[in-house]
Amino acid sequence: MPEARGIRPVETPALDPTPGQTVGPFFGFALPVPGGAEIAPAGAAGAVRLHGRVLDGAGSPVPDAMVELWQSDTDGAVVQQAGSLRRSAGEFTGWGRAATDADGWYEFWTRVPGGGFFSLAVFARGLMHRLFTRAYLPTAASDPWLSTLPQDRAGTLVARAQDDGFVFDIHLQGDQETVFLDFSARDRR
Amino acid sequence: MPTVGVMTDTVRQPVDASTPDVTQAQISAQMEDAAQSYLRGLADHGRRELHPRLDYPAYRSSVLRHPTKDPVPVDPEGVELWSPVFGERDVAAVEADLTAVHAGEPLGERIVVTGRVLDAHGRPVRRQLVEVWQANASGRYAHQRDQHPAPLDPNFTGVGRCLTDDQGWYRFQTIKPGPYPWRNHRNAWRPAHIHFSLFGTEFTQRLVTQMYFPGDPLFALDPIYQSILDPAARERLIASYDHDLTQPEWATGYRWDIVLDGTRRTPTEEDVDA
Numbered sequence: 001m002p003e004a005r006g007i008r009p010v011e012t013p014a015l016d017p018t019p020g021q022t023v024g025p026f027f028g029f030a031l032p033v034p035g036g037a038e039i040a041p042a043g044a045a046g047a048v049r050l051h052g053r054v055l056d057g058a059g060s061p062v063p064d065a066m067v068e069l070w071q072s073d074t075d076g077a078v079v080q081q082a083g084s085l086r087r088s089a090g091e092f093t094g095w096g097r098a099a100t101d102a103d104g105w106y107e108f109w110t111r112v113p114g115g116g117f118f119s120l121a122v123f124a125r126g127l128m129h130r131l132f133t134r135a136y137l138p139t140a141a142s143d144p145w146l147s148t149l150p151q152d153r154a155g156t157l158v159a160r161a162q163d164d165g166f167v168f169d170i171h172l173q174g175d176q177e178t179v180f181l182d183f184s185a186r187d188r189r
Numbered sequence: 190m191p192t193v194g195v196m197t198d199t200v201r202q203p204v205d206a207s208t209p210d211v212t213q214a215q216i217s218a219q220m221e222d223a224a225q226s227y228l229r230g231l232a233d234h235g236r237r238e239l240h241p242r243l244d245y246p247a248y249r250s251s252v253l254r255h256p257t258k259d260p261v262p263v264d265p266e267g268v269e270l271w272s273p274v275f276g277e278r279d280v281a282a283v284e285a286d287l288t289a290v291h292a293g294e295p296l297g298e299r300i301v302v303t304g305r306v307l308d309a310h311g312r313p314v315r316r317q318l319v320e321v322w323q324a325n326a327s328g329r330y331a332h333q334r335d336q337h338p339a340p341l342d343p344n345f346t347g348v349g350r351c352l353t354d355d356q357g358w359y360r361f362q363t364i365k366p367g368p369y370p371w372r373n374h375r376n377a378w379r380p381a382h383i384h385f386s387l388f389g390t391e392f393t394q395r396l397v398t399q400m401y402f403p404g405d406p407l408f409a410l411d412p413i414y415q416s417i418l419d420p421a422a423r424e425r426l427i428a429s430y431d432h433d434l435t436q437p438e439w440a441t442g443y444r445w446d447i448v449l450d451g452t453r454r455t456p457t458e459e460d461v462d463a
Binding site for chain 2: 014015016017018019020021022023024025026027028029030031056057058060062068070071072076078080081082083084085086093094095113115116117119121123124125126127128129130131132145149153172173177178179180181182183184
């Protein structure tokens with residue numbers, strides 16, 4: 001049967017995905033690049049700091065994790081600008097990468113996302129497959145989707161305001177375990 | 190017991206010979222239990238696990254680093270439906286040749302690794318970043334925390350980048366990495382592998398994984414490889430030897446295609462034409 005013009009058939013994924021694997025302990029000489037976490041110049045007008053710790057199930061810092069940040073610009077626009085690995089001054093790409101330090105801290109300098117949240121991917125030695133989460137701005141805490149979660153769980157997705165920006169800890173496990181996201185659910189419905 | 194003493198007179202041993210208490214036999218038994226339980230479940234309900242299991246205690250570092258709650262299903266929105274863009278200014282062409290970084294030639298078996306990055310519908314992922322990192326031919330990383338007493342190679346760093354072309358092809362020239370020991374358990378060795386980092390057309394497709402070489406005798410012993418419980422799924426991580434990629438008097442060739450998870454975006458005309 002010919003399909004109606006302009007209407008696409010519902011597509012079932014034809015190919016199974018390549019499985020993920022842990023980033024392992026030795027990504028530090030390969031993935032982080034100088035300035036990679038400085039999406040906006042540190043301390044500049046309009047720049048904010050997003051930082052926090054990656055913690056394991058015992059509350060100990062994870063010193064060999066990596067966090068990637070992807071976000072809209074201040075006006076909510078999705079930026080499609082190359083240059084995240086070789087930044088040039090004043091150009092905002094919306095994407096950055098930060099390895100955690102010996103105390104488990106990651107740190108980005110960036111802009112406030114107009115879209116209401118920072119989208120994050122988390123990698124670590126001992127973590128089999130990357131995790132996705134969102135760090136919502138404190139002003140976006142009434143987001144309709146957030147309110148579908150139990151309150152204590154929703155709280156793990158809201159960043160805390162600070163003088164120079166926001167704090168957002170990522171708990172891989174434990175009482176305060178961060179809500180991680182499953183984007184593939186629709187494929188199975 | 191005396192054999193070891195005799196051996197140390199003639200064969201060099203590591204200075205620090207302390208090893209973890211857990212044996213390969215114990216780890217292998219744990220892996221076998223998980224594998225059997227997965228296959229029984231598959232027969233019962235047919236749900237395949239296409240990615241590694243996060244809770245996989247045979248990889249001991251995962252015990253405190255896996256979420257215990259199910260991930261929350263959500264439709265991607267806003268930026269999540271897009272991917273960051275990388276371009277020629279991010280990646281120099283020479284970064285695809287890991288053998289050309291230093292003045293001299295690295296030691297080891299020169300290889301070409303190439304393949305296509307596709308989405309789950311078979312569409313090519315175009316002009317997108319592919320990053321790799323690996324140990325040298327002796328199984329040693331150029332990373333300060335790698336304490337394996339195998340030689341560093343002054344002519345090999347083991348980091349590469351490239352952009353896929355308009356048909357989704359990537360291509361690296363490198364040397365075949367060696368297997369190496371790690372401290373997960375006593376006498377634990379990783380099969381030779383190259384780490385890959387990939388982006389799709391949507392942030393939800395972000396993937397970090399490892400490519401292996403065919404016929405590695407360490408597959409059955411390795412809890413990182415075995416954490417993918419579905420046998421067909423984990424075999425997707427093994428490249429194929431391809432004699433058509435092998436270059437006379439120069440390098441052997443391996444082919445490895447990568448399929449990223451599904452996208453939610455409506456394909457563009459350009460994608461459909463592919």
